Amino acid sequence: MQALIGSQPRPAVLSLQATGVAAEATTKLTEFAPDALELAHVNPRGQIVDWLKQQQGKASGTTTAGNWTVEFSTEVDSEQPGAILTLTDKLCKVNCGAE
Numbered sequence: 001m002q003a004l005i006g007s008q009p010r011p012a013v014l015s016l017q018a019t020g021v022a023a024e025a026t027t028k029l030t031e032f033a034p035d036a037l038e039l040a041h042v043n044p045r046g047q048i049v050d051w052l053k054q055q056q057g058k059a060s061g062t063t064t065a066g067n068w069t070v071e072f073s074t075e076v077d078s079e080q081p082g083a084i085l086t087l088t089d090k091l092c093k094v095n096c097g098a099e
Contacts, residue, residue: 012092014040016085022074025083026056033085042068042087052085067091 016036018028030052037045047065052072055061060073069088075081 012089014042014087017082019080019082021081022059022076022083023057025081026052026074029083029085030056037087048087064090 014037016029016033018025018032020028030049033052034045034049037048042048044066048068048070051061051063051065051070055072058072058074059076060071062069062071064070067090069090071086071088072083073086074083
């Protein structure tokens with residue numbers, strides 16, 4: 001898990017990653033996402049996790065939940081294949097992007 005802090009009290013960008021074959025990595029990501037999102041104080045985490053479960057078998061997807069833009073993607077043709085869930089705070093206006 002990576003949390004990138006800008007000029008606001010909560011993480012502006014949160015990235016969860018799991019390695020392995022896309023399907024297995026997506027399953028792993030879905031399993032640890034609830035705890036990771038709770039630790040990062042992300043809400044509505046239930047809605048995000050339910051959406052992530054629906055991404056099983058897909059290469060990528062984007063949605064919004066509460067104040068978060070949620071992006072899912074899989075890496076297959078790379079040195080480290082896996083699945084990535086990235087949340088970006090829509091309320092953040094300065095220093096919000098991942099570097």
